[in-house]
Amino acid sequence: MINKKKDIDFSIVTIVNKLEVFDDFCKSVEKQQDVSFELIPIYNLKNEYKSARSAFNSVLNKCNGTYVIFTHPDIRFETSKELYTTKLFLEETTNFGVIGVAGASGEKNNTNKRVIYSNLTHGVNKKDAGVKIDALQEVQTVDECFFVVKKNYIINKKFSNLEGWHLYAVELCLQCILENKKNYVIPLNIWHLSDGKSLDSNYIYQLNKIIQIYGNEFPILYTTVKLWKTKGLKPRIYRHYYLIKQKIKRKVLR
Secondary structure, eight states: BBBBOSSSSEEEEEESSSSHHHHHHHHHHHHSSOOOOOEEEEEEETTSSHHHHHHHHHGGOOSSSSSSEEETTTESSTTHHHHHHHHHHHHHSEEEEEEESSSEEETTTTEEEEEEEOOEEETTEEOOOOOOOSOOOOEEEEEEEEEEEHHHHHHHHHHOOBHHHHSSHHHHHHHHHTTTEEEEEOOOEEEOOOEEEEEEEOHHHHHHHHHHHHTTTSSSEEESOOOOOSSHHHHOOOHHHHHHHHHHHHHHHH
């Protein structure tokens, strides 16, 4: 599904693990109005890729849009104007790094507490994902479910070579901050079918790698999963506890 217009607003990139989920995603995207876009699916039906980063990097040269959206295929747009609204925010925002629909930062007067900002709903019962906003909201990092970057930036930057399926948007946000760019969440009406139960122990392994690389610059990482302190023994012990907890939870759910 490719828009043939010369000027394409969005290249929409998504990794396809289940065809039926992707088919419903296509139906949702096709209803979007007043924007031009191309859809670039990455088929991973037989586990062809070892990481989201390598999968995304493999198609960057196919992106023709002014902006690139990286999204989970279980995202559903609640109105026909969500991409148009996204375009307006992007055009009005200068020096941004990553813009998402859910993101985290520290509380204004207490950096030891985290706030999740999002108009997203998730899960079968459509639970609110965070504090609702009606304007652009600066955050430290955004969630991987749906985020946007400028095409020229991501083609030149590319995703890192870290393996795995977690924290790639978080890592990109940290890189942008180190380049004096700002990350934001915008108020979109989006339903994320997932309720977060896909989180597993691999998240902590990848988190530890992120902390090894960026921990000196960021004493606290604010993510939509949790607040993670990066320095000291207690945070390391807590991450180990969380790792064991995820492994036990996975065994129970089997």
